[in-house]
Amino acid sequence: MITPKRRLQSEGGLRENGTPYDIIHRFEKIPTRVYSTEAEAVKNIADHIVNAINDFAQSPVDDFSMEEKTFSLGLTTGRSPIGLYRELVARYEAGEVSFRRVSVYSLDEFYPMSPEQPQSRNYRIHEEFINKIDIRPENVKLITGDLEEDELIEYCNEYDDAASEMDLVVIGVGEQGQIGFNEAGSNVNSRTRLVQLSHQSRVAQSAAFGNEVVNTPHMAITLGMGTVLDVKRVVLMAWGEDKAEVVRDVVEGEMTTNVPASLLQGHENITVYADEDAASMLTRWSTPWLVGSCDWTPRFVRKAVTWLCAKVDKPILKLTYKDYVKNSLSELLEKCGPYDKVNIEVFNAVQHTITGWPGGKPNADDSTRPVKSLPFPKRVVIFSPHPDDDVVGMGGTLHRLITQGSEVHVAYQTSGAVAVNDDVLLQNVDTALELGFEDKYELTKSIIASKVKGEPEPKELLEMKAAIRRAEARAACRSLGLNDRTNAHFLNMPFYETGSVNKELLTEADVQLIVDLLSEIRPHQIYVAGDFTDPHDTHRRCYDAVFRALEKTKDEEWNRECNVWLYRSLGQDWNLGMVDMAVPLSPGELLAKRYAIYRHLSQKDLNSSYKRDYWQSAEEKTRNNARLYDKLGMAEYEALEIFVRVQ
Numbered sequence: 001m002i003t004p005k006r007r008l009q010s011e012g013g014l015r016e017n018g019t020p021y022d023i024i025h026r027f028e029k030i031p032t033r034v035y036s037t038e039a040e041a042v043k044n045i046a047d048h049i050v051n052a053i054n055d056f057a058q059s060p061v062d063d064f065s066m067e068e069k070t071f072s073l074g075l076t077t078g079r080s081p082i083g084l085y086r087e088l089v090a091r092y093e094a095g096e097v098s099f100r101r102v103s104v105y106s107l108d109e110f111y112p113m114s115p116e117q118p119q120s121r122n123y124r125i126h127e128e129f130i131n132k133i134d135i136r137p138e139n140v141k142l143i144t145g146d147l148e149e150d151e152l153i154e155y156c157n158e159y160d161d162a163a164s165e166m167d168l169v170v171i172g173v174g175e176q177g178q179i180g181f182n183e184a185g186s187n188v189n190s191r192t193r194l195v196q197l198s199h200q201s202r203v204a205q206s207a208a209f210g211n212e213v214v215n216t217p218h219m220a221i222t223l224g225m226g227t228v229l230d231v232k233r234v235v236l237m238a239w240g241e242d243k244a245e246v247v248r249d250v251v252e253g254e255m256t257t258n259v260p261a262s263l264l265q266g267h268e269n270i271t272v273y274a275d276e277d278a279a280s281m282l283t284r285w286s287t288p289w290l291v292g293s294c295d296w297t298p299r300f301v302r303k304a305v306t307w308l309c310a311k312v313d314k315p316i317l318k319l320t321y322k323d324y325v326k327n328s329l330s331e332l333l334e335k336c337g338p339y340d341k342v343n344i345e346v347f348n349a350v351q352h353t354i355t356g357w358p359g360g361k362p363n364a365d366d367s368t369r370p371v372k373s374l375p376f377p378k379r380v381v382i383f384s385p386h387p388d389d390d391v392v393g394m395g396g397t398l399h400r401l402i403t404q405g406s407e408v409h410v411a412y413q414t415s416g417a418v419a420v421n422d423d424v425l426l427q428n429v430d431t432a433l434e435l436g437f438e439d440k441y442e443l444t445k446s447i448i449a450s451k452v453k454g455e456p457e458p459k460e461l462l463e464m465k466a467a468i469r470r471a472e473a474r475a476a477c478r479s480l481g482l483n484d485r486t487n488a489h490f491l492n493m494p495f496y497e498t499g500s501v502n503k504e505l506l507t508e509a510d511v512q513l514i515v516d517l518l519s520e521i522r523p524h525q526i527y528v529a530g531d532f533t534d535p536h537d538t539h540r541r542c543y544d545a546v547f548r549a550l551e552k553t554k555d556e557e558w559n560r561e562c563n564v565w566l567y568r569s570l571g572q573d574w575n576l577g578m579v580d581m582a583v584p585l586s587p588g589e590l591l592a593k594r595y596a597i598y599r600h601l602s603q604k605d606l607n608s609s610y611k612r613d614y615w616q617s618a619e620e621k622t623r624n625n626a627r628l629y630d631k632l633g634m635a636e637y638e639a640l641e642i643f644v645r646v647q
Helices: 038-057 084-095 123-130 149-163 199-209 225-230 240-254 258-266 298-311 319-328 330-335 340-349 389-403 424-435 441-449 459-479 509-519 538-552 557-561 588-600 614-632
Strands: 030-035 071-075 102-106 109-110 168-171 193-196 217-220 234-238 270-275 377-385 407-412 489-492 525-528 562-566 581-585 639-645
Touching: 030 038, 038 084, 038 168, 038 234, 038 270, 084 123, 102 123, 102 149, 102 441, 109 123, 149 193, 149 525, 199 424, 234 258, 240 258, 240 270, 298 319, 298 330, 298 340, 298 424, 319 330, 319 340, 330 340, 377 389, 377 509, 389 407, 389 459, 389 525, 389 538, 389 562, 389 581, 389 614, 389 639, 407 459, 407 509, 424 459, 441 459, 459 489, 459 588, 509 538, 525 538, 581 588, 581 614, 588 614, 614 639
Parallel strands: 030 270, 071 102, 071 168, 168 234, 234 270, 377 407, 377 525, 407 489, 525 562
Antiparallel strands: 109 217, 193 217, 562 639, 581 639
């Protein structure tokens, strides 16, 4: 599986070979291991767990005890541990480890909540892990949420006594630094207890409850911070750029109850495992020149200089020798200087990322342009994980490619059906009725009423919701001038079609859909969504599927000449030091993008956790890109959509 590394993390950076460990990690208050991918990190965590269990299994059983001693393992839920659970199951199936002498504890549980409910933590751990290994039933000691109120205090105290003796606990961390359901303000000495969930936490958990915050529990039982600190060994996992800020705060920040996970700095035996995205704000990754000697590649120089501009609030060409030296960039000048030469080179590099012709300008000198002039017109495929990511992330560039004559195709990788609210579906069915079409209103209403919370949506509803998303995507295509009947492709990748927020693993069937499309179109350019903050992992899997398809087609002639560009939809945009292409948008083009986003009416969800509509977030991001380019000394634009080239 091909998953290209981010350029800034693979070209240039801290020179670790020969640099003492204490220097490299001097900003880190918790030992942190960073891996290129989550999969690589998971294998290392699994190695540690398997070795610990196997070492324990070699220890003698106490002859005077009626029961065997067990290795006690604490588990968490959510997206972070899913890959680890799959890896541990694979190790068990391969005969590398047995869990017969292992007891498992959990970190938290909603209250009240039956273990049989699909939304419960208890249920998830069973489904994802326990039901697939040889653990003894009497050694499963997960928190239960189906207690009477008068039982809670005694239950929590007894559970705390046992859990605090755990040999190893594997945990994730929330975006606000939560450990389990220890919210901001949780005391360092807190124990297992019933807690009130904040509204923000309920919004974050609402996906398991049909995206309905009103249906999400208000209370939960959680291990306390003091309990976790008593455990013999702690492994904390963090994957994805949406965890980057909290990883920085936990690993390098001050210990504070406002970020509960930072209290783990007080544990004597803890390690943080992170992928490169989650570690991207640690000092040795974000500003490695503050740590030690670096390899100064041209791209890495650009990263440092654009950082310096923001630091001293100056455009590139106004940076001085003093600015570089005072901000730990004297080595850059020693290797690449003098400073005015560096300024000019970086200014030109940034300026050359700007192009009004994302498909290449015909009959033009392309020596400094990000896209070659020929062939022209180009065949372009834009992959959109959901039916609106294309217009949200690069609607202006999409419009520009179409109007400048490129043969543009948009491939919607998933149906996006589960993101349609039931009320929106009923409104669409009612509209069809008002137009004189078949009356399905009461039937649809009855199917909705029969839904069981936490269980997959009925197939009939998913089909209707998918139809709504397709119609909206086609309308958006038409608004930008694309032929929605011939150039809009709905792949409906099978991994997504579970009817719930929990998705299946990618299979060859998913990848083959993309292989077939690419082999048919033979594109010169491919655009792929490169943001992985989607809590249900759809974006990452769609990304991986494209690159697996590219690997399978690597011997085809079109592939050898094809360039792949990454765009981002909502959330963070690319760091300016990474950008390979910046496409200016006029006020009119920004308006065309807004109107295309408007077509996705079903996504104006009344229960959305976003504070603003998608079009507002999308416009603010592109306008901010323009402001950042302006501050570097570039021309002033209304908005900019920015891209990173990976092939």
